[in-house]
Amino acid sequence: MITQTWYIPPDSILHRYRGRAANIYLLVDRGRQMTQMIDCGMPSDVPGLISCLKKLPELTAVYCTHFHIDHIAGWRGLGMAYPRCPILFHQTAGPVLSGETRVPPSSIRDIRTVLIPCMRESGYVPSFSDLLRSGFYGTPFRKGFPVRNVQFFKTGDAVPSGFVCLHTPGHTPDSASFYHESARILICGDVLLSFDGRIIPNTYTVDSLAHRHTLCHIEQLGPDVLICPGHGVPGKWNG
Numbered sequence: 001m002i003t004q005t006w007y008i009p010p011d012s013i014l015h016r017y018r019g020r021a022a023n024i025y026l027l028v029d030r031g032r033q034m035t036q037m038i039d040c041g042m043p044s045d046v047p048g049l050i051s052c053l054k055k056l057p058e059l060t061a062v063y064c065t066h067f068h069i070d071h072i073a074g075w076r077g078l079g080m081a082y083p084r085c086p087i088l089f090h091q092t093a094g095p096v097l098s099g100e101t102r103v104p105p106s107s108i109r110d111i112r113t114v115l116i117p118c119m120r121e122s123g124y125v126p127s128f129s130d131l132l133r134s135g136f137y138g139t140p141f142r143k144g145f146p147v148r149n150v151q152f153f154k155t156g157d158a159v160p161s162g163f164v165c166l167h168t169p170g171h172t173p174d175s176a177s178f179y180h181e182s183a184r185i186l187i188c189g190d191v192l193l194s195f196d197g198r199i200i201p202n203t204y205t206v207d208s209l210a211h212r213h214t215l216c217h218i219e220q221l222g223p224d225v226l227i228c229p230g231h232g233v234p235g236k237w238n239g
C-alpha cells in the first residue's frame with residue numbers, strides 16, 4: 001500500500017509503496033500521463049501493486065536499483081499483467097542477467113547483521129510460495145533472467161522522468177540510484193538502509209572499496225537530500 005507521497009514540481013508525484021520485503025516507488029508524471037516504477041518487489045506484492053496501478057496513469061517502465069530477488073521478483077507477475085512494459089537495469093547488470101555470472105551468496109555476517117534485521121523491520125519472512133513464484137531469479141540459486149522486455153540504462157541517463165541515474169556500486173556491482181537534483185530526492189536501493197527511522201550505510205557489500213566511494217559520492221550531494229531507501233522509511237542521512 002502507498003504509505004508516503006511527495007509532490008515534485010512541476011507536475012510529478014512520487015509515492016512510496018510499502019512492499020512486503022522492500023519499498024517500491026511509483027513516479028507519476030501527470031504531464032505525460034504515465035507511471036514509472038522503481039523496483040517491483042516480491043511475487044506476493046503483485047496483486048496489491050496491480051490494484052494500486054489501476055488508479056494511476058499507464059505503467060510505462062520498471063527501473064531496477066539492482067538485481068536482488070526482493071527488488072525484481074515481482075516482475076514475473078507484473079510483466080504478464082503489463083506485456084508492453086519494459087523492465088530496465090543498469091548496464092552493469094548484463095552479466096547476471098545473461099547468466100554469465102551468478103549473484104554471490106550472502107555471508108553469514110550479512111545474514112545476521114542485515115538480512116535478519118531487515119526482515120524484523122519489515123515483518124516479512126520469505127514464504128515458500130514467494131520463493132517458488134519468484135523462480136529464484138535474483139538469488140545465487142538461479143542463473144540469468146528472462147530476456148523478454150529487458151532493457152538497460154546507463155550512468156547519466158535521464159531516468160526515470162526528472163531524475164538522473166547514478167552508478168552506486170558496492171552493495172552489488174550493478175547498484176544504481178536515481179537522483180532528482182531540484183527536488184533533492186535520491187532513490188538509492190540498498191546502498192543505504194533505514195532502521196528505526198535512521199538512515200545508515202548498508203554493511204552488506206560485495207565490494208567495500210566501491211561502496212566507500214559510493215557513500216562519499218552520496219555524501220557530496222548534501223545533507224538536505226531525502227534518501228528513499230529500498231528498505232525502511234525515507235529520511236535524511238547525516239553522513
Ligand SMILES: [Fe+2]
Nearest residue numbers: 066068171190
Ligand atoms: Fe539488495
